[in-house]
Amino acid sequence: VLAIWHQLIKTEIPELSKCSVLMRERGRVEETIYAMQRAGAGNLQVISDFDMTLTRFAHNGKRVPTTHNILDNRLLINEDCTKKMRELMNTYYPIEIDASRSVEEKLPLMVEWWTKVHELLIQQRIRKDMLSQAVKESSAMLRDGYKVFFDRLAENQVPLLIFSAGVGDVLEEVIRQNRVFHPNVHIISNYMDFDHTGILQAFKGQLIHTFNKREGALSHAACLRELQGRPNVLLLGDSLGDLTMADGVSEPQNILTIGFLNDQVEERKELYVNSFDIVLVKDETMDVPNAILGHIT
Numbered sequence: 001v002l003a004i005w006h007q008l009i010k011t012e013i014p015e016l017s018k019c020s021v022l023m024r025e026r027g028r029v030e031e032t033i034y035a036m037q038r039a040g041a042g043n044l045q046v047i048s049d050f051d052m053t054l055t056r057f058a059h060n061g062k063r064v065p066t067t068h069n070i071l072d073n074r075l076l077i078n079e080d081c082t083k084k085m086r087e088l089m090n091t092y093y094p095i096e097i098d099a100s101r102s103v104e105e106k107l108p109l110m111v112e113w114w115t116k117v118h119e120l121l122i123q124q125r126i127r128k129d130m131l132s133q134a135v136k137e138s139s140a141m142l143r144d145g146y147k148v149f150f151d152r153l154a155e156n157q158v159p160l161l162i163f164s165a166g167v168g169d170v171l172e173e174v175i176r177q178n179r180v181f182h183p184n185v186h187i188i189s190n191y192m193d194f195d196h197t198g199i200l201q202a203f204k205g206q207l208i209h210t211f212n213k214r215e216g217a218l219s220h221a222a223c224l225r226e227l228q229g230r231p232n233v234l235l236l237g238d239s240l241g242d243l244t245m246a247d248g249v250s251e252p253q254n255i256l257t258i259g260f261l262n263d264q265v266e267e268r269k270e271l272y273v274n275s276f277d278i279v280l281v282k283d284e285t286m287d288v289p290n291a292i293l294g295h296i297t
């Protein structure tokens with residue numbers, strides 16, 4: 001029976017045979033998809049990272065901006081702030097993705113990066129009413145096939161939790177302008193706190209960076225009622241830190257993790273294959289997640 005099933009899935013999910021798809025245990029992936037299919041859309045939830053997971057890494061050889069980098073617009077911040085944010089990015093991003101350093105070593109450095117950037121942004125007295133224009137003028141771009149992804153989840157009433165260490169207000173504006181901010185979308189992120197005149201004065205709540213998503217997942221679990229009673233999880237991320245985004249799910253049954261490996265490919269390939277169930281190497285599309293969802297919903 002398994003042999004026939006393997007044959008079946010090979011013909012039904014041809015996307016899994018693309019050479020950009022790496023799997024440690026193809027058999028386990030197939031069995032998990034099969035189990036999720038039997039349980040149906042009513043038992044499924046999708047948890048996804050945002051920057052460089054739902055958004056593209058690059059387009060026409062140019063890096064696509066993260067939510068923080070979308071703020072790099074003269075409507076919002078001055079030249080000096082741009083320069084300082086770039087310097088911080090050049091210092092800390094290589095650390096974030098460094099395969100030779102442990103998460104423990106990276107943790108305090110990520111807190112440092114995010115804290116410094118948020119302080120710089122607060123000094124700029126960013127205006128809430130300018131955010132939407134800055135997103136319009138940016139080259140922010142969701143992955144090819146994003147519309148099928150968001151629309152299918154909405155049609156099937158499958159909750160989508162977007163869990164981002166980026167800036168929540170900017171993230172919301174990106175999905176709103178792409179017309180996919182459907183009612184099934186829930187967001188955990190760093191939200192801006194504006195004073196009564198609409199000027200940025202702080203960031204709300206506990207800071208979320210790339211490697212503390214577990215704490216965020218646990219502290220938000222109770223308030224996300226729509227996600228309860230859905231034990232099957234499709235998780236999408238581009239950082240190893242994203243793997244903890246499902247830690248708040250109570251009594252999970254099947255968790256299938258997909259990792260986008262965008263950068264430092266050779267250095268991180270082995271680590272990613274050992275950590276995610278499916279690794280997508282330099283794949284700027286949602287084709288594989290869409291094919292899997294097409295199978296389950």
Ligand code: TMP
Nearest residue numbers: 049050051066068113114117164165166
């Ligand atoms: P994510 O959780 O939605 O992927 O967002 C986190 C990403 O944001 C992370 O990969 C690093 C990136 N980032 C910037 O691009 N600029 C910044 O100033 C900061 C603090 C983070």
Ligand code: MG
Nearest residue numbers: 049051052238
């Ligand atoms: Mg990311």
